[in-house]
Amino acid sequence: MVAYTDKIKEISRRLLKECQVEMVIGFRKGTLPMMNEPCFVKNPEDVDQLVWDSNCGINLANYLTNRGEKIGIIAKGCDSRNIVTHIIENKIKREQLVIIGVPCDGMIDRRRIIRMYSEEILEVEETGGKIIVKGADFEDTLKKADVLQQNCAVCIHRNPVIHDELVADPVAEQKDVDRYADIREIEAMDPEQKWDYFENLLSACIRCYACRNACPLCYCPTCFVDESRPQWVGKSQNPMDVRTFHFLRAFHCAGRCTDCGACERACPVGINMRVFTKKLEKDSFEQFGWEAGLSLDERPPLDTYKPGDPDDFIK
Amino acid sequence: MEHMGIEPGRIQFSWVSSAESTKFVDVVNEVTATVKKLGPSNNFVKTKVKVA
Numbered sequence: 001m002v003a004y005t006d007k008i009k010e011i012s013r014r015l016l017k018e019c020q021v022e023m024v025i026g027f028r029k030g031t032l033p034m035m036n037e038p039c040f041v042k043n044p045e046d047v048d049q050l051v052w053d054s055n056c057g058i059n060l061a062n063y064l065t066n067r068g069e070k071i072g073i074i075a076k077g078c079d080s081r082n083i084v085t086h087i088i089e090n091k092i093k094r095e096q097l098v099i100i101g102v103p104c105d106g107m108i109d110r111r112r113i114i115r116m117y118s119e120e121i122l123e124v125e126e127t128g129g130k131i132i133v134k135g136a137d138f139e140d141t142l143k144k145a146d147v148l149q150q151n152c153a154v155c156i157h158r159n160p161v162i163h164d165e166l167v168a169d170p171v172a173e174q175k176d177v178d179r180y181a182d183i184r185e186i187e188a189m190d191p192e193q194k195w196d197y198f199e200n201l202l203s204a205c206i207r208c209y210a211c212r213n214a215c216p217l218c219y220c221p222t223c224f225v226d227e228s229r230p231q232w233v234g235k236s237q238n239p240m241d242v243r244t245f246h247f248l249r250a251f252h253c254a255g256r257c258t259d260c261g262a263c264e265r266a267c268p269v270g271i272n273m274r275v276f277t278k279k280l281e282k283d284s285f286e287q288f289g290w291e292a293g294l295s296l297d298e299r300p301p302l303d304t305y306k307p308g309d310p311d312d313f314i315k
Numbered sequence: 316m317e318h319m320g321i322e323p324g325r326i327q328f329s330w331v332s333s334a335e336s337t338k339f340v341d342v343v344n345e346v347t348a349t350v351k352k353l354g355p356s357n358n359f360v361k362t363k364v365k366v367a
Contacts, residue, residue, distance in 0.1 A: 195320030195358050240361040247319055279318045314328045315342065
């Protein structure tokens, strides 16, 4: 990880010094353990703030929307796929970007680790696949593989799909992971169980829209939930309004979602809203053989027509 | 929608050309029949908040 950080700093410093980019988007240490925050470096002197570890789960593609300047961006596998999606959707031009690819071996699930201990965690370090958690009067070592974010545990695109620079050799991609076990479990339920499952899932939602704000796909100038003329969806905590928000947001991500997990990570009450987007991701994969953000040359399934598109739902 | 717990059959898609009037009638009849069989929808109903 230290090697990654050093390499990121070295590349960023070079890019800024040579004026190849006006700004580098990366991560710096947050004020709390396991909370890195996005950071925008504009001067070569400030490059030393940049870090890389297993808490860089935020999707940085989110900060590229409609930018005009030349940007260096640090991208792990999922970020790079969202950058591709941004380019395809004309939200940024490829020429504007210098993509600093980071082969990623997963981000850790901060919430799960916090839940594991009754005391407050004051410091978290990591070395070679181990996470060392320190509190006021305890210290514990965890295996990183055991505390990965759910989406990272089933990720099959850990290496950046496009990059101009690469900070390390590509990591081995995970093979034979069952990506959709949780979705199949829901699919097997009968309608009533499904309804209750989601009722339960969303009961804690406070409609803060953190999931939307963290999502690189959610870049509409005015989101449908913020519109008031016409008002598409009620703004209350009513379970129907909450549900409408979540499933409409998921539909907007159909065929675009890369399952980066930014939404779930951002949620202050820990709702796994990925079960919505992931269902659509599964459908796009199974029905259109599509995985979002893998290539700049292919149009997404929802804006092209192919004679072989599935149509058995139309009577 | 079905993934979320809406009963299968309550939502239907159809493609009817403006020249296919009989098909249109058939589709409407079929859809109403299926939905009637399912009964009134209990899900996705917004009730007014009760105030004291």
